[in-house]
Amino acid sequence: MxxxxxxxxxxxxxxxxxxxxxxxxxxxxxxxxxxxxxxxxxxxxxxxxxxxxxxxxxxxxxxxxxxxxxxxxxxxxxxxxxxxxxxxxxxxxxxxxxxxxxxxxxxxxxxxxxxxxxxxxxxxxxxxxxxxxxxxxxxxxxxxxxxxxxxxxxxxxxxxxxxxxxxxxxxxxxxxxxxVQTGPNGKITEGGRHYKLMEEIGRRWDGEISEEDFIAWAVEKNDELCDPPKPIAHVVQCVRDIMKKPPHNPGPKVMLGNSDKSGNVDPERWTLTSLSTIEAKPIRWLWTNNIAIGKLNTYSGEPGHGKSLISIDLAARCSVGKEFPDGAPNAIGACDTLICTLEEDVADTIKPRLLAAGGDPKRVHFISQSGRALRFSIVQNEAKLRSLFSRHPDINLAVFDPLLDFTRSNQNADTEVRQELTLLADIANEFGFAAIGINHLNKKTDLKAMHRVAGARGWTAVARMNYLVFKGEEKTPEGTFIRHLCPLKINLAADDRPSLDFVIAKGGVLSEALIIGQVYPILHWLGPGTATADDMGAAAVRTTEADTWLKNFLEHGNWVPSEEVKDAGAKQKFSVDQIKRAKQRCNVEDRRWRAVEGDTVVSVAGLLQ
CATH class of the missing domain: 3.30.2250 (Prim-pol fold)
Known part of the structure; x- marks a missing residue:
């Protein structure tokens, strides 16, 4: 060799x-x-x-x-x-x-x-x-x-x-x-000679003595202190090592107190690196301008609005090399995905949904113990994660759903959150995969979208690409709610892009004998929309406005024709769906009454106790 x-x-x-x-x-x-x-x-x-x-x-x-x-x-x-x-x-x-x-x-x-x-x-x-x-x-x-x-x-x-x-x-x-033993003659015996010799040589180094004189002095000191003396070649090397250091720095001996009480590090230990020595490189994208490789990307939203289904949809596309929802080509081609989740069962939920979305299960994996998905902390299992990704270089996407389940920090402690998520981003960068974290929202519906992500600011601050997923007020002609994938905080691409709209549809499974013919939720992408992240907050405010208006319009005990309610609501720019949901929330009942004269049946609405 x-x-x-x-x-x-x-x-x-x-x-x-x-x-x-x-x-x-x-x-x-x-x-x-x-x-x-x-x-x-x-x-x-x-x-x-x-x-x-x-x-x-x-x-x-x-x-x-x-x-x-x-x-x-x-x-x-x-x-x-x-x-x-x-x-x-x-x-x-x-x-x-x-x-x-x-x-x-x-x-x-x-x-x-x-x-x-x-x-x-x-x-x-x-x-x-x-x-x-x-x-x-x-x-x-x-x-x-x-x-x-x-x-x-x-x-x-x-x-x-x-x-x-x-x-x-x-x-x-x-x-x-x-x-560190001394013999009968007071000299240092084997086991401590090197450290004592280096200490003495370090103390003697003043930055001025010549190498020749320094070696001669060190050889004499070696004979004086050590029994038996260290080999001359070893002494020479010790001298040369010390001469490469600043004067009066003894090198390998114990060195403590290198920072003052304020925590400032000794400036001699800092290094300046010129940007001219750094090779510039482009951002690597899994999904161009949407999901960055080597970075943390997040999807945040309310339960049931489609966050996890998006991650399954992306895993399916990556597994077969399919284009992404906006039509961007899958430049990497078919690749592997790691899904870390504890909220959904792998056998009856994750795999069937992947199959329904057209994915290849051979290229989608989870971390298991005795065949079950493993709960683990990223920071406590850093070595195992690094080893895993080094052994599986084909993994280009790793999903943590929800991200909170795989950390051990207090979700409201910003410093702890940032340290853990920075570690995850560092691992993603080292091994070349895109990390996706799924986050939940808090209950403060009056806040702007950026402040709705539950916990400390670090949950979105560390991630370079953050998105919000929410269900809008509008429906398709078939009566299905339109949902929105909106930029929330984007650091690596334009953040003024339109939303990507989708609906949750049904897909069948054509393989796996036990579930053939069953249907599972899949995503049907509608293309660019007009929603923004703050529209989620606006929708919440509009919901409150609809409830207030309806209660005021329907005084207790007065039954009002439903058509009149709809027309009055339209003048306030409330949609039929908004009025319908407001009725449900406000305990409004629709009844069908026959007019006093004739056979006309009238639908009326009234506010119940």
């Missing part, structure tokens, strides 16, 4: 790397962590290194995206974390050459970027910034480094970062820690 063989799988995962010596842990001369590649974009640099160092090992570098927790005793570390927090170390990518001394690879959090590289010698070392470990595929002394747990790195939890810092602080205060 050569350098390129070792490097390519790592840059495919977007890791930063450096070349190490052949059969060695030390980096190539003149190359340190700061000269790392930056993931997939630096293939030219990787090829250059491959030509210069064809047999090199590879170092996996902690950068602005990934951090590495190196453990010399994983069982002991897990025990310390469990005793201190009551939590288990999250499942994340794990590599190394000994399962008991692994490298745990996490995605950085805002907190982990600020703490430096705390360590508890003999137990763990946080390689969180500008440090590296030997990467999987490399070979040292005849032993290969491997991946022990092959799942995508998860974000390191803040509670774990805090506990690592606490453990490091305890070690710093208690210099008699049994993992």
């Amino acid at each position: 050569n350098f390129l063989d070792r490097a390519l799988p790592l840059i495919a995962r977007n890791f930063s790397i450096i070349p190490l010596g052949a059969n060695s842990k030390a980096p190539q001369k003149g190359i340190g962590a700061k000269q790392r590649s930056t993931g997939k974009k630096d293939f030219q640099q990787i090829e250059s290194w491959a030509q210069r160092f064809p047999d090199a090992n590879v170092g996996l570098v902690a950068d602005e995206r990934f951090c590495i927790l190196e453990s010399d005793d994983y069982a002991r570390l897990a025990e310390l974390i469990r005793n201190g927090t009551g939590e288990e170390i999250p499942e994340t990518m794990r590599s190394g050459r000994d399962p008991n001394r692994p490298h745990l690879i996490f995605r950085h959090s805002n907190k982990s970027r600020t703490i430096g590289c705390p360590a508890l010698p003999g137990i763990f070392e946080c390689r969180f910034t500008n440090q590296y470990v030997v990467a999987p595929g490399s070979e040292v002394d005849g032993t290969f480094y491997k991946i022990f747990v092959d799942v995508p790195p998860v974000e390191i939890p803040d509670w774990l970062v805090a506990e690592l810092v606490r453990l490091a602080q305890v070690e710093k205060k208690e210099r008699s820690n049994p993992t």
